[in-house]
Amino acid sequence: NAGVMQNPRHLVRRRGQEARLRCSPMKGHSHVYWYRQLPEEGLKFMVYLQKENIIDESGMPKERFSAEFPKEGPSILRIQQVVRGDSAAYFCASSPSPQETQYFGPGTRLLVL
């Protein structure tokens, strides 16, 4: 059973460009969570999605950030007009249902030049 997949593993963008981060949950998991880890810090929750629904986006910045988890295909975290402060590791986790253990992907390291 493949684990949580994230791609790309590393992404470099210039200020003002868009970043798209993809997450494929583990087979049988329909709950996806995105977290951000700034350098030398712990992980901070961003958004929780089920298929076609955003359940909790309380940790998502109000501007430039959006997330989706369509009926088919991976979950996407989209950052528009990136700034240097967006440089971080973005982790996706999945679980089969709420309150079940969240298993994490390898993360996407975003570097904004």
Add this chain to the structure above:
Amino acid sequence: AQKVTQAQTEISVVEKEDVTLDCVYETRDTTYYLFWYKQPPSGELVFLIRRNSFDEQNEISGRYSWNFQKSTSSFNFTITASQVVDSAVYFCALSEQWGNEKLTFGTGTRLTIIP
């Protein structure tokens, strides 16, 4: 609001020594879950353990053991006979029940095992 505190920022021990990583949490819920994750130098997050608030039994898994004490709101992690491969950042995390499934992480403890 929920909060997780890992007061030890960095710990270094010599190989084969035992080491305990502290975790103190705050929550208003009576039902909650506690977790430990390991982040090795390669950067991924590895799940170690999940505990619910009604189960205060200590757990042992090989060289790893966890001590959950509700009275002190602590969920400490001990590695016995440490090995170089244990070098990593260890995160403690908390989730509350029903409607707040997100994990709240501590800031992590960087553990270095000196050969």
